[in-house]
Amino acid sequence: MxxxxxxxxxxxxxxxxxxxxxxxxxxxxxxxxxxxxxxxxxxxxxxxxxxxxxxxxxxxxxxxxxxxxxxxxxxxxxxxxxxxxxxxxxxxxxxxxxxxxxxxxxxxxxxxxxxxxxxxxxxxxxxxxxxxxxxxxxxxxxxxxxxxxxxxxxxxxxxxxxxxxxxxxxxxxxxxxxxxxxxxxxxxxxxxxxxxxxxxxxxxxxxxxxxxxxxxxxxxxxDAPLNIASFVGAASCFGAAIAMIFIVVRALLFHNSAAGWPSLVCIILFLGGLQLLCLGIIGKYIGKIFLETKKRxxxxxxxxxxxxxx
Structure with a gap:
């Protein structure tokens, strides 16, 4: 049949x-x-x-x-x-x-x-x-x-x-x-x-x-989106570390530590956006898990x- x-x-x-x-x-x-x-x-x-x-x-x-x-x-x-x-x-x-x-x-x-x-x-x-x-x-x-x-x-x-x-x-x-x-x-x-x-x-x-x-x-x-989120997070941390070293070296050599507020704000906004993106990706997976655990x-x-x- x-x-x-x-x-x-x-x-x-x-x-x-x-x-x-x-x-x-x-x-x-x-x-x-x-x-x-x-x-x-x-x-x-x-x-x-x-x-x-x-x-x-x-x-x-x-x-x-x-x-x-x-x-x-x-x-x-x-x-x-x-x-x-x-x-x-x-x-x-x-x-x-x-x-x-x-x-x-x-x-x-x-x-x-x-x-x-x-x-x-x-x-x-x-x-x-x-x-x-x-x-x-x-x-x-x-x-x-x-x-x-x-x-x-x-x-x-x-x-x-x-x-x-x-x-x-x-x-x-x-x-x-x-x-x-x-x-x-x-x-x-x-x-x-x-x-x-x-x-x-x-x-x-x-x-x-x-x-x-x-x-x-x-x-x-x-699970590629989760891997992408992890990669973006790691790359952001690496970039922030390089930027910190550059700022410290510039302050020691040129005694200039007050300039750069516009660029600092841009960096903060950029990193904040990356964090929200990664949280959104993780939240999507968590939401799926939440629905599965309800056993509806x-x-x-x-x-x-x-x-x-x-």
Missing amino acids: LSIVVPCYNEQESIPLFYQAVEKLRPEMGQELEYVFVNDGSNDETLSELRALAGKDSSVHYLSFSRAFGKEAALYAGLQSATGDLVTVMDVDLQDPPELLPKMIHMIQTQDIDCVGTRRADRAGEPRLRSFFARQFYRLINRISSTQMVDGARDFRLMTRQMVNAILQLSEYNRFSKGLFSWVGFNTKYISYPNRERVAGQTSWNFWKLFNYSLDGIVNFS PVYIVKETDKTVKD
């Missing part, structure tokens, strides 16, 4: 289109299907659409959160609920082409691989500024982290049950799925496809959210199709 995990946030228009597109491919896939929709606290009619869909098709299941916990939580909840031998994660807006599923199933059944991932061959239709920062993020994370991530990789991938079980063992509160998929290992092959626009609705991802998401990825999979659940389910049927 193939489980299709689909996170949803304000996707009332996309859900019927997604369901119809996948159903057209059901004979070609040759698999029993299980839909696992996860409503991430939507404030439109997404939940109503899922209720109606589950009412007419027994292969459709859904979970509805008590509030919006984010896509990462929705992915984790969907993977926990999926029961298939093969599991795929897809966006409901059809930016992930369902027509690739038959090919992905064939690859994973005929080749010695555990996962078939997808990546965008281009970023056509995306704002240039966002594309630029996205490429720089992948370049940076692959330089400072031992967990390598493929540029343009999507969450859309087909995984074996063994790989899904490995991902579910990573129960951390601060989640970055692209990194987790790479971290667990397993044999993975990628296939490319041209970038697609949404079929309906508006994306909830703006530049600021993507920027914060990239910071989470860096903090979760690299990644998500809270308010309703499922099973509770409604019961």
Whole structure:
């Protein structure tokens, strides 16, 4: 059986289109299907659409959160609920082409691989500024982290049950799925496809959210920022020591110890800024640790199709 995990946030228009597109491919896939929709606290009619869909098709299941916990939580909840031998994660807006599923199933059944991932061959239709920062993020994370991530990789991938079980063992509160998929290992092959626009609705991802998401990825999979903070601190101390020696020598030779107040103020401000920068980097890591130690659940389910049927 193939489980299709689909996170949803304000996707009332996309859900019927997604369901119809996948159903057209059901004979070609040759698999029993299980839909696992996860409503991430939507404030439109997404939940109503899922209720109606589950009412007419027994292969459709859904979970509805008590509030919006984010896509990462929705992915984790969907993977926990999926029961298939093969599991795929897809966006409901059809930016992930369902027509690739038959090919992905064939690859994973005929080749010695555990996962078939997808990546965008281009970023056509995306704002240039966002594309630029996205490429720089992948370049940076692959330089400072031992967990390598493929540029343009999507969450859309087909995984074996063994790989899904490995991902579910990573129960951390601060989640970055692209990194987790790479971290667990397993044999993975990628296939490319041209970038697609949404079929309906508006994306909830703006530049600021993507920027914060990239910071989470860096903090979760690299300690390089801490090393940079340590290096900056050491360099500042070394520079201050050299400056002190220079001032003492100048005072002894030229008897001039009162001049230089403007430069002194600049140095103090510069060093103060470095200290705040380093404290901010350390604080980011401490904040992540603080959230992990609270042991709060990644998500809270308010309703499922099973509770409604019961």
